[in-house]
Amino acid sequence: MAVYFEGSDHLRLRKESALPQRIDDDIRVTYLVRAAAADIAERAEALMLEQTVELPRAVAARDPWVAAHLLGRVDQIAAATAGTYRVTIAQPLATAAGDPAQLLNVLFGNSSLQPDVVLADVDLPGAAFDWLPGPRAGIAGLRELAGVTGRPLLATALKPMGLRPAQLASLCATFARAGSDLVKDDHGLADHPFCPFEARVEACLGAVEEAARDTGRRALYVPNLIGTPERMRRQMEFAREAGVRAVVVSPMLTGLPFLHELASLADGLPIVAHPAFGGVLRALEPALFGKLFRWFGSDAVIFPHAGGRFSYGPDTCAALAAELRSAHPRVRPAFPVPAGGIRVERVAALLEFYGPDCILLIGGSLYDAGDALFDRTRDLVEQVTRTAAAEPVQ
Amino acid sequence: MAVYFEGSDHLRLRKESALPQRIDDDIRVTYLVRAAAADIAERAEALMLEQTVELPRAVAARDPWVAAHLLGRVDQIAAATAGTYRVTIAQPLATAAGDPAQLLNVLFGNSSLQPDVVLADVDLPGAAFDWLPGPRAGIAGLRELAGVTGRPLLATALKPMGLRPAQLASLCATFARAGSDLVKDDHGLADHPFCPFEARVEACLGAVEEAARDTGRRALYVPNLIGTPERMRRQMEFAREAGVRAVVVSPMLTGLPFLHELASLADGLPIVAHPAFGGVLRALEPALFGKLFRWFGSDAVIFPHAGGRFSYGPDTCAALAAELRSAHPRVRPAFPVPAGGIRVERVAALLEFYGPDCILLIGGSLYDAGDALFDRTRDLVEQVTRTAAAEPVQ
Structure with a gap:
């Protein structure tokens, strides 16, 4: 039973990242993240940035186009097992460049090297399947x-x-x-x-x-x-x-x-x-x-x-x-x-x-x-x- | 400090696998394997077979040529941290087919899916570098x-x-x-x-x-x-x-x-x-x-x-x-x-x-x-x- 997190840090982060609504166009990737309750909101934000811009939000957002079109957003943080959270991150599909290797990179490139992170689930918007047609037969x-x-x-x-x-x-x-x-x-x-x-x-x-x-x-x-x-x-x-x-x-x-x-x-x-x-x-x-x-x-x-x-x-x-x-x-x-x-x-x-x-x-x-x-x-x-x-x- | 295992199981395995000497031509791959002391010899043998013939030794060895040229050998089992052993396996270089993908397969194909196994070290015989020239510069x-x-x-x-x-x-x-x-x-x-x-x-x-x-x-x-x-x-x-x-x-x-x-x-x-x-x-x-x-x-x-x-x-x-x-x-x-x-x-x-x-x-x-x-x-x-x-x- 997932218990959703309504802590102030999480809400603050969601508010700060008030981007144009892109929910239908976003990659939604869920990680299991090991962290203390006090740290999880910050850890989730860092994880989101790690997978794309690899810079702190303030530095990446110096370019308004980057802020508007490339920065993702922590969508949900839910308590999972003790000491672990299910973190769902929305990343703009544009980050994946219409390419399967780059998609993997956005999903689990650097974060695969971080032992507190497990790739748990992925959902792609419909447009991704323009270039990911899947099985032939x-x-x-x-x-x-x-x-x-x-x-x-x-x-x-x-x-x-x-x-x-x-x-x-x-x-x-x-x-x-x-x-x-x-x-x-x-x-x-x-x-x-x-x-x-x-x-x-x-x-x-x-x-x-x-x-x-x-x-x-x-x-x-x-x-x-x-x-x-x-x-x-x-x-x-x-x-x-x-x-x-x-x-x-x-x-x-x-x-x-x-x-x-x-x-x-x-x-x-x-x-x-x-x-x-x-x-x-x-x-x-x-x-x-x-x-x-x-x-x-x-x-x-x-x-x-x-x-x-x-x-x-x-x-x-x-x-x-x-x-x-x-x-x-x-x-x-x-x-x-x-x-x-x-x-x-x-x-x-x-x-x-x-x-x-x-x-x-x-x-x-x-x-x-x-x-x-x-x-x-x-x-x-x-x-x-x-x-x-x-x-x-x- | 590695403590070498002189248990009877280990010695028995080495004796049974009395193959033509191929030490200089073998891939030597070391895994960390989590196992009980009573099980490690059998586990190591199974790991060795898993990576190549994917059959029990007796079944694979029905073909004498396979037994002579393809079957590897558990070379060493050393206690590592508590409950973990360093298992070194010698696999004939011939298993790798002169191909880098197949080499990875022999090293860590199926075993990468077994949670009691970590790939710890690899050594290749000189002949492998005929087809693995390494860095250009x-x-x-x-x-x-x-x-x-x-x-x-x-x-x-x-x-x-x-x-x-x-x-x-x-x-x-x-x-x-x-x-x-x-x-x-x-x-x-x-x-x-x-x-x-x-x-x-x-x-x-x-x-x-x-x-x-x-x-x-x-x-x-x-x-x-x-x-x-x-x-x-x-x-x-x-x-x-x-x-x-x-x-x-x-x-x-x-x-x-x-x-x-x-x-x-x-x-x-x-x-x-x-x-x-x-x-x-x-x-x-x-x-x-x-x-x-x-x-x-x-x-x-x-x-x-x-x-x-x-x-x-x-x-x-x-x-x-x-x-x-x-x-x-x-x-x-x-x-x-x-x-x-x-x-x-x-x-x-x-x-x-x-x-x-x-x-x-x-x-x-x-x-x-x-x-x-x-x-x-x-x-x-x-x-x-x-x-x-x-x-x-x-």
Whole structure:
């Protein structure tokens, strides 16, 4: 239960920053800030200035145009847990320069270095989505590519790093024949000399194609792009021309602005985003993976489901999934992809938890089956496909 | 004082992983891991596997080639603070695929999402520097560009965001005439419609040039590149052709692999790296900003000096500076650039703290001077230039 702060400092600050009303045009960013009650109003004002002008208000406001158009405003301070406040700051959208990298800078550039601050939430005005179009395909588009309606999708993962293309293609064939909807590269499969990207893509596409001739149903093989932007653009181009229809990208490793660039390519492919390098201690997961990842162009977002070998709780997972799937006037909903050490035995509970609009990613635990990999995958496919068709959750 | 662990679990693990000796070819990565004494050996093994094969050892090792060439090894477990261990893991360099993004993935991809793990240190074998050449100019090259030997360099910053090109150029002229060695854009100066990158660069270069005709000494104007990789490459190209000789980049915002790409361009420019967005990672600052930033191509690295409006302590700052300047057979030393709310009055202490091989970045506190900006800068320049010439610190 949020208790709103009506202390005199806060009111004074709001009064002093009597700017032209811009509420509908503002970025609204919420931080959790650790501070004493007596200091929070001043701390919030400093945080607001830190993210844009990096000067005290009086100095920045020497230029009246800056004062009128660039200075933000502390919008709300609410007590959160003991010693922590939820501080909502309104920053003019103009500060973001119509650019995804600069938007990150305004949201959490310098403040990410301040240990008393956690990025908790972000809301953008409609105009931001003129230059942040979001997912290319989204849930509906990926469903169309996979030919699946009304039930969750199943994704399996090719691993371990170290296998050569023919071995991965053989695994890919097993998963495809068993009925996996997506077969993705592990995000650690790079352009290794022992398993070059091109050879892997060709071998795995061939395996999927051959399986499709026998089963009548084509799995989506989703290769992993990793490298510098130049290398990843080459990988994307090769994959598209070879017939790939979606790719894996780890945007925190390779840069969130580059995710946006890939997602905005006229001839690009839908993107399944992996959270590697996302080190989330100081940003809440629903804001980073649920909002920013989607807005920057992820069609599906992998995240560790509660209870695996990572640490997210069920509330975090539910909030993250809700953000990804939430209705938005400009941005397509994206698939949540719970993963991270999910045991086959937990699948029923997961399907209930997430409902039909999710991609269930089962990686390592299938491999425990050894020679029974096909059968184990087949069982899993049956479990997922018999899930009652339900209205897609929006 | 590190106490080495001689527990049976640890010894057993080392014995089991009796691989061909690869010590000189291994990535050695150290994490701080929170765990109970009874669990740390198992936790360390799991961490090692998480970063590459993402499978239990027995499953990954079904392929003998993977076991021989891809599986890493827990090298050392040492008690650190209460409940925390320093875990050093050796991973074969081959896992990194000769690629900077994949290297980050092996170092801290999935583990960055595990709250019991902090990235503490990294060492790379010599062969890694075949594809990680590091800074283009380094300390010596930037000194040559600035025409300064034997003393610290002074950098000032153009701000606030919101000023138009002519206003920034006027500030730039003031700083240049007062004798600032570098005049850099604030890292929040993007390609805003009210201050387009090209117009800003031309105006500021013009200001520096005009000042040089009068004073006989040319300050380095260092513009800020920000955006998607495609936009930043265009900015870099425009800047170079206009006569710019170094640029500011925020690699955590725009992607560390892209820093490497920029630093490796045949016709690129030296890079002053800004730490914005760097706090999203749970990594110790000397490892992230002192090693990775340098290895990925930063010629100088900005970081918040102790006691400003950020939180690093003096030990962290000293360690970070030492990493950046340390002798390396393959990689040029880079300049530490202490910054972050340094008051003019603290400059003498800072110069003593860092010695001559640093760039002192004084941003906001000069602006307090208002109309006396020239005089205040002039005083600062005199303070820096009268610092006794000393042997460069290596």
